[in-house]
Amino acid sequence: MAGKSNAEGGAGIDPMHQFEVHPIIELPTIAGVDTSFTNASLWMVLAIGLSSLFLIAASRRTSIVPGRLQLMGEMAYSFVANMVKENVGTEGMKYFPFIFSLFVFILFCNMLGMLPYSFTVTSHLIVTFALAATVFLLVTLVGFARHGVSFLKLFVPSGIPVVLLPLLVVIEVISYLTRPVSLSVRLFGNMMAGHTMLKIFGGFVVGLSSAGLIPLAIAPFALMVAFTGLELLIAGLQAYVFTILTCIYLNEAIHMDH
Amino acid sequence: MPQLDPSSFGSQLFWLAICFVTLYLVMAVVVLPRITGTLAARAEQMEGDLAKAEALRDKAETALAAYEEALAQARTRALGLAQDMRAEVQAETERQKGELDASLAKSAKAADARLEKARTKAMEGLQSAAQDIVADVMSAVGVEKADEKAVAKAVTQAFSSPSDTVKAG
Numbered sequence: 190m191a192g193k194s195n196a197e198g199g200a201g202i203d204p205m206h207q208f209e210v211h212p213i214i215e216l217p218t219i220a221g222v223d224t225s226f227t228n229a230s231l232w233m234v235l236a237i238g239l240s241s242l243f244l245i246a247a248s249r250r251t252s253i254v255p256g257r258l259q260l261m262g263e264m265a266y267s268f269v270a271n272m273v274k275e276n277v278g279t280e281g282m283k284y285f286p287f288i289f290s291l292f293v294f295i296l297f298c299n300m301l302g303m304l305p306y307s308f309t310v311t312s313h314l315i316v317t318f319a320l321a322a323t324v325f326l327l328v329t330l331v332g333f334a335r336h337g338v339s340f341l342k343l344f345v346p347s348g349i350p351v352v353l354l355p356l357l358v359v360i361e362v363i364s365y366l367t368r369p370v371s372l373s374v375r376l377f378g379n380m381m382a383g384h385t386m387l388k389i390f391g392g393f394v395v396g397l398s399s400a401g402l403i404p405l406a407i408a409p410f411a412l413m414v415a416f417t418g419l420e421l422l423i424a425g426l427q428a429y430v431f432t433i434l435t436c437i438y439l440n441e442a443i444h445m446d447h
Numbered sequence: 448m449p450q451l452d453p454s455s456f457g458s459q460l461f462w463l464a465i466c467f468v469t470l471y472l473v474m475a476v477v478v479l480p481r482i483t484g485t486l487a488a489r490a491e492q493m494e495g496d497l498a499k500a501e502a503l504r505d506k507a508e509t510a511l512a513a514y515e516e517a518l519a520q521a522r523t524r525a526l527g528l529a530q531d532m533r534a535e536v537q538a539e540t541e542r543q544k545g546e547l548d549a550s551l552a553k554s555a556k557a558a559d560a561r562l563e564k565a566r567t568k569a570m571e572g573l574q575s576a577a578q579d580i581v582a583d584v585m586s587a588v589g590v591e592k593a594d595e596k597a598v599a600k601a602v603t604q605a606f607s608s609p610s611d612t613v614k615a616g
Contacts, residue, residue: 245478286475293470320463
């Protein structure tokens with residue numbers, strides 16, 4: 190994460206260093222898959238551990254008049270539940286646990302990434318792509334399970350001249366197939382760009398101060414503080430965007446209305 | 448760019464799958480059913496409380512209507528009773544007054560009769576006294592033997608028309 194780290198200091202800071210994955214515990218390769226426990230794995234485990242602890246503690250008391258912790262849990266629940274109800278309808282509540290887990294996982298990974306010296310799980314394209322592909326597969330499966338072959342009508346817009354139809358069907362198919370790409374790149378890009386920028390500004394601050402130009406370091410430091418606030422906002426916002434797009438795709442698969 | 452290094456993909460996907468499935472199970476089995484239950488119980492409780500409040504308000508309104516009806520009835524009855532009582536009292540007063548009038552008239556009549564009787568008696572006494580006085584006066588004047596019958600006649604005449612007597616005298 191942001192470059193308050195790196196004691197070597199100065200201009201030699203590599204802003205991409207923070208994204209490096211290195212194994213903590215070497216584990217054998219099983220069926221061609223490397224199972225080593227890396228720093229990325231550690232922060233994934235921390236994210237699900239902390240979120241599970243928080244939500245289990247928040248849902249422990251089930252009193253009619255909630256306490257603070259219980260209310261926080263219920264607010265998170267209602268936030269995602271309302272999103273699903275408004276965008277997908279009551280049929281969507283079947284997939285609510287999945288969507289809620291998705292939101293909580295991305296939110297905690299993003300937020301933990303804001304801690305100094307931490308690792309941002311969602312700044313890796315392979316992770317966000319895996320999540321987006323899961324969403325894509327789920328949506329496609331739900332669509333075919335509900336509508337059978339007529340789910341393909343999704344790619345045929347209604348009220349269009351027949352001449353234009355072949356072109357539009359191709360465009361629709363391409364836009365449908367690129368969904369996992371756009372979904373994953375949006376999250377990955379936001380996370381990576383933000384953290385890289387913070388690291389670069391951090392490098393300026395460290396470099397200028399170690400060169401004895403502390404007054405000059407004030408400007409990049411102020412910018413870093415401001416961008417940290419912005420990054421916190423983006424961390425929450427991107428979790429929301431990922432979740433709401435999942436809802437919108439799911440709604441399309443269930444109701445088939447453009 | 449470490450993100451494009453495929454050597455880390457296997458491990459990342461492996462741990463992502465484990466973590467996400469674990470999180471999903473914790474949410475789907477433990478956390479979400481609990482919160483769903485709590486929210487449902489709260490909604491139910493609120494609905495029940497509202498229904499109870501509604502029922503109680505209806506009851507209170509019914510009670511108020513009944514009270515007002517009873518009050519109106521009582522007022523009508525009180526009015527009727529007062530009228531009856533007034534009529535009764537009036538009739539009783541009327542009756543007592545009638546009785547009193549009758550008894551007063553009776554006693555007045557009796558008194559009148561007694562008075563008449565006493566007057567007649569007094570007149571008679573006076574007439575005989577006058578006769579005696581006339582006889583005495585005549586004897587004193589010197590008329591030895593007065594005609595008793597003529598005296599009585601003259602006195603009776605004088606009593607029946609006193610003015611004539613004065614003229615004759």
